[in-house]
Amino acid sequence: MSTTFTASETSTILRPAPAGRTHTVSNQPPERTEINEYTSFPVLREAVQAFGAGWADTALTETGAHVGTAEFQEDARLANAETPELVSFDHRGNRIDEVRYHPSYHRVIGAATAAGAHTSAWAKPQPGAHVARAATFSLFAQVEPGHACPISMTHAVVPALEHAPDLAQTWLPRLFGTGYDGTLRTPGEKPGVLMGMAMTEKQGGSDVRANETVATRVEGGALLTGHKWFCSAPMSDAFLVLAREGNDPEGRISCFFVPRVLEDGTRNEFRVQRLKNKLGNKSNASSEIELDGTVAFPVGEAGRGVRTIIEMVARTRLDCVIGTAAGMRQAVAEALWHVRHREAFGRTLVDQPAMTNVVTDLALESEASTLLAMRLAAAHEDAADAQEQSFRRLATAVAKYRICKRGPAHACEAMECLGGNGYTEDFPLAMRYREQPVSAIWEGSGNVIALDVLRALAREPESIAAFDAELALAAGADPRFDALRARVQQGLAEIAGAPVDVAQAGARGLVGTMGLALQAGLMLRYAPSASAEAFIGARLGEDRGIDYGVLPAGTDHATILARH
Template sequence: MSSTTAAPAKAAHSLGDPPPATPQTAALRPAPVGRTHTVKNQPPERTEVNEYLTFQVLREAVETFGAGWADAELTATGQHVGTAEFQEDARLANAETPELVSFDHRGNRIDEVRFHPSYHRVIGAAVAAGAHTSAWSAPRPGAHVARAATFSLFAQIEPGHACPISMTHAVVPALQHQPELAEKWLPRLFGTGYDGTLRAPGEKPGVLMGMAMTEKQGGSDVRVNETVARRVEGGALLTGHKWFCSAPMSDAFLVLAREENDPEGRISCFFVPRVLEDGTRNEFRVQRLKNKLGNKSNASSEIELDGTVAFPVGEAGRGVRTIIEMVARTRLDCVIGTAAGMRQAAAEALWHVRHRKAFGRTLIDQPAMTNVVADLALESEASTLLAMRLAAAHEDDASAQEQSFRRLATAVAKYRVCKRGPGHAYEAMECLGGNGYTEDFPLAMRYREQPVSAIWEGSGNVIALDVLRALTREPESIAAFDAELALAAGADPRYDALRARVQRELAEIAGATPDVAQAGARRLVGTMGIALQAGLMLRYAPSASAEAFIGSRLGEDRGIDYGVLPAGTDHEAILARH
């Protein structure tokens, strides 16, 4: 080739090189990495907040209902559950769910439920604070209110562990029917140490309780239970299948079973230890864990009993009446737990809207949002007041009238408050927008959690029918209930009209046929529930809160959704308490 021959033209650019910049493309070069990751307009983490001191409604209720002496202990609990560490444990306990381990590595059946360490830290803290049995172990005026407030603070952050905590509290009156069991087991139940392993109960620093009532063929109709109890010297042996056993890693359970040799096949109540006194594991086969919508940190299960050692509790053939005392206390905790969930939902929504800006203003300053969060706060306030009032009615020194009141009011409150829980959680979630719908924030967990209290220990129809039974069998409860409503009489004509409606509907139900009464039971119970809340708001809440609650729930222009408070509502005064 001649040296003067032209070389081949060079390619405009190689495959691996960017094209040369031109005036038209120079501005399209990638920007420096990281410029899009500056976080703006996001609320800070809601941690290191004292959940007791920042909730004026609860603090006032504790004082009002006789437990002001517990203020220091509740302040310490409020500080603990508000820490970042406790909140992270709550998150992990729900994310890392319980696991059933049926066999060990050598093939021995062990039927163990294993939890993430975070769950053990949460429940251990609740036990140490006396959220389970402090009302019984250290009785004094206001003890049940103080215990209810402690329970509420823990349940506000992590609700699943509250199931065995509640059952441990609720079992005490039932066990007192059996002195020999009470003498041995009550000191264990009163312990403030926690050990989640399966070992001899006498070797543990404290024990927890579960329960197993329902079976697959009957559900709430426990009188058709097929589990059989064969009486033997010193106790009984149980054989059967329980469709729902709550908290199967507990140390003992109350179980319903049919008497084998009773010609009428009556149901009795039995105490079933998970591990016997000598360390032998009782015959207690955990068949599977329930895959629940919520309540993820807590294990619920199906169990098989096959010659399982048990001890009678209460009178033979009167098992439902015996265990109903436990059920009444757990129903109370359903109300307290739902109110605690409402507090979490309202607090998280308020935290978000007080820090987040949109359309040029902080969300809390925009009337549409102010109306919503104030309404959520009112629902939380009314439910918290009702929960603490009920706890006061369960005090050891409660008068005969108080006991009649709580018989009816506990069921009514469970219907009203627990049915309001899921919708309240949803509305709070919506305040956070897309963030609220993710599992990175606690309101998704709370939304899934709230229905369990409405279903557990009696769904809506079961509760409504129980109210009808109480009206028939314990007519003195009607007078006690009306006496409670009368305490707010004259404070507001809308409330007085509601009380008159309750009286009228009670009279109509009393004269109705059973089918007609049953068809109207839910309407009656719902009306009674809102009347209880309205009366308490008029008596104990500031005028701005009471007026907004009455107007939005009873007024002529009331709406069906949250965020439709009456014109002239003092939002600032309402929210100052939340």
């Protein structure tokens, strides 16, 4: 039997719902803005105090407030959405080789230089200056990581320039400037300058001794000819470049300083061939360049280029650690913000035991990485004694391996906490997930770092004693840590006498274990007992898992998460 309706009855039954009812937004977190990223992260604040930079608390609080504003976060978003563009020629056909950025990028990097994220540790030396600078760098990198590349290189170049006193006299005051001008013009007229570097070539990659760029010595300097496969931040004002001595029968490699604009305002021969289409690090332009009779100035002893630039590499590796830890902080902050405001199945997500385990574990990884990053910064202080210097030589490489390897999986798990929202570019964790692998690759991928550790062990055996002395400071605090330290000691002893191939095959396992031992020791010494116990149990306990979110029974989630 069917039912029929009149026209008037039909229109009544099918009356449209009130407009917009399906677009009422509920059960969504508010925007995470206007939060002080420094004061809301006690882990970083306490580490700054513990490692000698408590005097910087006021300035760091101001920086934390700035990077937490809606305006700064929007600039961070735009800098990655509106990516750099290479402009090879002007409208009349003149070659200009300029990279143009969205104004948001310039605002971000301008704020970072104004706060001293680049060279404040060198410009205003005092105890704790490198820790304070590291914390400043981390706050900016937490929100927008791409600009951190030239900021890091500008910081790291200072020790290398000490090998060229005349250059240092002219350029260090410029590097110490806190003003920013992103245009290409006479360096002496700018309120501050930034540095880049170009070492790798397509035939060599990490094997920089396979360098084919040729330096021809001339009066007053050298002329370079060659192709660099990766040149970081090509709009920087000057670069450190490795090149082979053309008149040296052995073809030894030297280090050279290459300005983009010469002192008379002439643009140096510096052809940007293309920008790299990278997975992440989108706001930062990485490029291939051609050098053809390019004016350069020697830095350091002829034929000792790798040794000259090695201190710059060590400092940029340190910033890889700091930047990855900063990324972990962003990942935890965004994930926790979501789960603390979102409800499902009758409870807030953070109160669901499975989710509580995940975010607590992510927070523990962030805490351990932040502590190690700041401890390393302290080891790079100007007043570091011989033992500290030996420690940092080994520990910087170990920490880069451990923390940078942990970064991508950490970002992935945090992104998963947001569900589908996390996978969209409207939220920052998609950017962060694409960003984290770069620090594991830049300045030496995992194998390069592991082999570098082997070289340090062979050439600087005192670094082994310094490393163990650091671990010894936590001895007796937990038997699981003591057992881990013993494994590290045994591994170091075994690898020292092993054939080369055997040592190389086992290097990654040893280096990863060493990194975990550093983190565990620092957690036992500096973290609250709830955090230290949970970290040790999750990483060293018998019931540990291979994924995030496997924590010991009885973990004090509330106390741990209150620090994040």
